[in-house]
């Protein structure tokens with residue numbers, strides 16, 4: 001029988017009480033050493049999980065080393081956020097087993113998943129089925145995955161895809177504006193999606209400040225993801241400051 005695993009249960013239990021903040025670290029942009037330091041800091045400041053992945057080249061030894069370093073420096077769950085079947089590391093706790101529903105290329109809808117499935121099983125990593133939706137502008141991930149990005153002024157299209165994902169059995173929905181997007185997913189779109197789905201909603205891309213995090217959470221995101229703001233902070237002290245403010249914005253909004 002299919003069971004809900006440890007990490008997914010942890011997410012659901014926490015969501016009863018609060019909105020969550022996940023930090024995304026890309027092995028392409030951070031060294032294992034820095035990843036370890038950022039993970040330790042994240043845990044101290046109240047981040048709820050670390051995601052590891054990237055749309056270009058986050059695989060193999062470099063991926064393993066980053067995941068290992070995070071596991072050694074913190075006790076936060078590490079969830080893989082793969083760009084392809086290569087983005088699987090045996091050292092991670094779980095994997096967002098995602099299908100990019102609005103890609104034009106079947107590789108990103110079912111192909112990478114088929115190629116990665118046995119690896120996930122062999123390593124005993126917990127798969128969490130997730131609908132991954134690219135919203136304009138989509139940035140690198142939108143281009144790499146040949147997405148047909150959802151227009152920012154068409155919240156209903158996002159809601160339709162999200163509901164379809166839920167009906168196909170996906171247990172999370174992720175709205176992605178793209179890493180480093182100038183603006184995060186529009187609030188109206190987050191509201192429209194949240195109004196129709198029952199599974200937790202994750203929102204990421206372009207969230208950089210206390211205000212961004214707070215309005216995304218207020219609009220209905222259950223889990224708020226940030227990557228660039230922390231990765232590109234320039235120093236650990238600056239990363240700490242930014243993270244503190246973002247977490248404050250997330251945690252001030254009650255579910």
Ligand SMILES: CC(C)=CCC/C(C)=C/CC/C(C)=C/CC/C(C)=C/COP(=O)(O)OP(=O)(O)O
Nearest residue numbers: 026053054055083084097098112116140145179
């Ligand atoms: C479930 C399995 C085995 C594979 C799924 C593969 C799929 C569907 C991937 C979706 C398309 C894709 C390329 C996703 C990448 C996800 C990701 C980590 C994006 C953002 O990473 P950043 O590192 O923040 O962005 P940059 O790559 O722009 O730096």
Ligand SMILES: O=P(O)(O)OC[C@@H](O)CO
Nearest residue numbers: 180204205206226227228
């Ligand atoms: O790097 P940022 O803009 O925080 O985006 C995070 C994440 O949603 C990208 O996949």
Ligand SMILES: [Mg+2]
Nearest residue numbers: 026029054179
């Ligand atoms: Mg990156």
